[in-house]
Amino acid sequence: MVSASVVVPALIGVDWGSTSLRAWLIAPDGTVIEERKAGKGASTLSGHDAFVKAFDEVSGTWRAAHAGLPVLACGMVGSAHGWLDVPYARCPAGTAALAAGLRRPDGAEAAPCIVPGVLFDDTGLPPDVMRGEETQVVGALHLHETLRASSCVVMPGTHSKWAQIRGGQIVRFATHMTGELYAVLRQHSVLGRLMPGDAPADPDAFVQGVDAARDHGELGLPHQMFAARSLGVAGRLPNAMLADYLSGLLIGHELRAGLQWRAVAGLDSQPLALVGAPDLCARYQAALHRFARPADLVLDNTAPEGLLALAREAGLTA
Amino acid sequence: MVSASVVVPALIGVDWGSTSLRAWLIAPDGTVIEERKAGKGASTLSGHDAFVKAFDEVSGTWRAAHAGLPVLACGMVGSAHGWLDVPYARCPAGTAALAAGLRRPDGAEAAPCIVPGVLFDDTGLPPDVMRGEETQVVGALHLHETLRASSCVVMPGTHSKWAQIRGGQIVRFATHMTGELYAVLRQHSVLGRLMPGDAPADPDAFVQGVDAARDHGELGLPHQMFAARSLGVAGRLPNAMLADYLSGLLIGHELRAGLQWRAVAGLDSQPLALVGAPDLCARYQAALHRFARPADLVLDNTAPEGLLALAREAGLTA
Numbered sequence: 001m002v003s004a005s006v007v008v009p010a011l012i013g014v015d016w017g018s019t020s021l022r023a024w025l026i027a028p029d030g031t032v033i034e035e036r037k038a039g040k041g042a043s044t045l046s047g048h049d050a051f052v053k054a055f056d057e058v059s060g061t062w063r064a065a066h067a068g069l070p071v072l073a074c075g076m077v078g079s080a081h082g083w084l085d086v087p088y089a090r091c092p093a094g095t096a097a098l099a100a101g102l103r104r105p106d107g108a109e110a111a112p113c114i115v116p117g118v119l120f121d122d123t124g125l126p127p128d129v130m131r132g133e134e135t136q137v138v139g140a141l142h143l144h145e146t147l148r149a150s151s152c153v154v155m156p157g158t159h160s161k162w163a164q165i166r167g168g169q170i171v172r173f174a175t176h177m178t179g180e181l182y183a184v185l186r187q188h189s190v191l192g193r194l195m196p197g198d199a200p201a202d203p204d205a206f207v208q209g210v211d212a213a214r215d216h217g218e219l220g221l222p223h224q225m226f227a228a229r230s231l232g233v234a235g236r237l238p239n240a241m242l243a244d245y246l247s248g249l250l251i252g253h254e255l256r257a258g259l260q261w262r263a264v265a266g267l268d269s270q271p272l273a274l275v276g277a278p279d280l281c282a283r284y285q286a287a288l289h290r291f292a293r294p295a296d297l298v299l300d301n302t303a304p305e306g307l308l309a310l311a312r313e314a315g316l317t318a
Numbered sequence: 319m320v321s322a323s324v325v326v327p328a329l330i331g332v333d334w335g336s337t338s339l340r341a342w343l344i345a346p347d348g349t350v351i352e353e354r355k356a357g358k359g360a361s362t363l364s365g366h367d368a369f370v371k372a373f374d375e376v377s378g379t380w381r382a383a384h385a386g387l388p389v390l391a392c393g394m395v396g397s398a399h400g401w402l403d404v405p406y407a408r409c410p411a412g413t414a415a416l417a418a419g420l421r422r423p424d425g426a427e428a429a430p431c432i433v434p435g436v437l438f439d440d441t442g443l444p445p446d447v448m449r450g451e452e453t454q455v456v457g458a459l460h461l462h463e464t465l466r467a468s469s470c471v472v473m474p475g476t477h478s479k480w481a482q483i484r485g486g487q488i489v490r491f492a493t494h495m496t497g498e499l500y501a502v503l504r505q506h507s508v509l510g511r512l513m514p515g516d517a518p519a520d521p522d523a524f525v526q527g528v529d530a531a532r533d534h535g536e537l538g539l540p541h542q543m544f545a546a547r548s549l550g551v552a553g554r555l556p557n558a559m560l561a562d563y564l565s566g567l568l569i570g571h572e573l574r575a576g577l578q579w580r581a582v583a584g585l586d587s588q589p590l591a592l593v594g595a596p597d598l599c600a601r602y603q604a605a606l607h608r609f610a611r612p613a614d615l616v617l618d619n620t621a622p623e624g625l626l627a628l629a630r631e632a633g634l635t636a
Binding site for chain 2: 119121125126127128129159160174175176177178180181184185187188189190191212216218219220221222223224225226227230231233234236250253254256257258260261
């Protein structure tokens with residue numbers, strides 16, 4: 001944290017997701033001078049005025065204090081159900097293409113420019129989409145030159161994203177619904193019934209789940225997930241361990257598929273980076289160790305650096 | 319349907335599951351003379367008296383009309399949360415072991431005998447459990463001698479069961495949570511949002527989902543399921559087709575894993591039977607055709623035949 005009285009900020013950046021937002025006052029070197037969080041996610045707001053109001057609440061005082069400071073936002077705020085439906089950039093997409101795709105809502109004084117999401121739709125496979133993670137990729141590549149030529153950037157979350165990078169561009173990516181799958185199975189399926197709500201984290205159970213996916217994943221996830229019940233019913237695992245077993249199993253299935261996908265793309269010997277919330281990245285790194293392929297880099301949210309790099313590329317800030 | 323005035327029934331059979339029950343007046347040749355259904359599933363009842371009352375409501379008039387007629391029930395009624403916790407029979411389990419494991423609740427005049435479920439717990443893998451499906455297996459093997467020596471019996475459902483049969487015994491089985499997974503994803507995940515509630519069945523979308531699992535299943539189910547959203551977002555599949563795409567994808571993943579599991583067990587050239595509700599079996603058979611391995615037999619619920627065979631083995635009926 002740098003004192004705001006010394007550093008003149010270069011940008012207001014907003015990572016505006018479906019359920020919440022984080023806003024940053026960003027220094028010219030990418031440092032976050034101040035952070036604000038709010039629950040005003042894009043899916044909780046409807047209509048131009050609601051976004052204007054939420055935007056003003058989170059950034060109004062910053063904008064008043066720093067007249068003319070550029071503002072850049074990424075995430076679901078740019079979706080069809082957000083503030084403005086910003087057309088996707090198509091793979092391969094790098095900093096230049098994303099900066100060229102920035103759009104600003106009409107009719108709002110000092111509305112933010114919004115970063116486009118990215119669409120992968122280049123093969124006979126189903127398309128894939130991201131909004132927000134492209135900015136984290138830009139930030140990670142900006143911070144770590146070693147990732148630019150050829151690498152794989154993994155962003156764990158409700159919808160994890162695996163991005164293949166070549167020449168500073170996202171050439172292909174894949175979404176894994178791991179986090180959401182865990183949540184719905186725990187809250188709404190028979191698997192949650194044996195799991196106490198207040199069990200402490202159990203690293204051993206997590207590793208058992210990861211190893212089950214690694215060693216026997218060919219048995220299929222719809223089968224293996226039933227073990228998060230049958231191990232309890234048969235008294236082989238205490239009920240307090242079942243949730244972490246399920247978490248490990250699901251993350252293990254993501255890694256099993258993702259690492260193979262990465263190998264098929266010829267990226268096996270190239271850098272692997274984890275980007276995201278530290279506690280979640282730690283779980284993924286522990287799981288990657290079980291696959292004997294730990295990440296080379298583990299980075300906290302790189303959206304501030306990504307937003308600054310995109311603002312510079314677009315000429316919004318010096 | 320045979321006239322009750324002509325045929326003297328041999329057994330009252332009950333398939334008593336978690337959420338509902340079906341009761342049958344069964345003729346000596348296994349024919350169902352009369353069927354009754356009720357919503358009094360085992361998970362909706364609590365305590366001995368509630369089960370006595372529900373049992374009386376569904377079978378009281380039959381028992382009054384046929385004094386001394388034996389009664390046999392299978393399913394979750396025999397679980398820890400059912401009427402009586404009947405200990406599992408362990409694999410390998412056949413008609414004799416299941417008949418030897420019948421138990422009757424104390425203190426109830428004319429309470430049914432209850433069939434034990436089956437536990438598979440013979441390897442380093444997690445255990446697996448079934449309650450009710452073992453009786454369908456007994457019925458299928460009783461009806462079709464060709465299944466006895468060596469076969470695979472698949473019972474689609476909320477929790478599908480795949481059973482390996484050798485020498486008339488269940489030697490191993492695996493649960494796939496396919497039906498429940500579909501329900502929770504559709505009702506509680508982001509995937510359901512684009513799916514209209516009233517779309518007609520779409521066999522083409524179903525086949526597309528099955529083929530995606532067959533051809534690209536190595537990409538992982540947590541990834542592939544996201545296509546049930548991204549195909550809609552990108553306008554590649556009408557929203558009305560997304561639910562059947564997801565259904566096909568999930569069933570396809572079950573078949574991909576199940577057929578490989580069956581092959582590893584050396585059952586590739588042995589008979590494959592589908593047992594269960596005709597509409598669901600038809601979906602599975604359509605999917606099996608996409609894997610070029612259609613079932614050799616497709617049977618409606620074989621629990622009545624199974625209950626009669628078990629009652630005979632136990633000496634309850636002649």
